[in-house]
Amino acid sequence: MDTKKTVEELLATGLTQAQLAELVPCSQSLIAAFVGGSRGKQTSFVIVDRLQKLHAIRCVEQSQAPEVEKETV
Numbered sequence: 001m002d003t004k005k006t007v008e009e010l011l012a013t014g015l016t017q018a019q020l021a022e023l024v025p026c027s028q029s030l031i032a033a034f035v036g037g038s039r040g041k042q043t044s045f046v047i048v049d050r051l052q053k054l055h056a057i058r059c060v061e062q063s064q065a066p067e068v069e070k071e072t073v
Contacts, residue, residue, distance in 0.1 A: 003048055006055045007034040013058045024050045 010020055017035070021028040026047050033039035 001052070001055075003034050003039070003043060003051065004037050006051050007031060009059050010051070010055055011035070013062070015058075020054075023054060 007020070011017065015023070017031040018028045021031045024031075024047060030039065030047070034043075
């Protein structure tokens with residue numbers, strides 16, 4: 001998966017760019033550069049690895065969690 005898509009999907013979970021940057025950790029301006037598509041081809045392996053691990057936790061595992069049935073009243 002490309003870095004831009006990874007970052008966009010992480011942001012879609014409700015994180016702000018600043019929160020995502022804090023979790024990685026990296027600068028918020030780097031997150032903004034990923035979103036804008038101006039970074040990605042020569043990004044630090046460590047940053048990309050952390051983004052992918054966070055994506056696996058927040059996006060992949062959550063989408064595989066069983067749905068909880070809502071009771072109708």
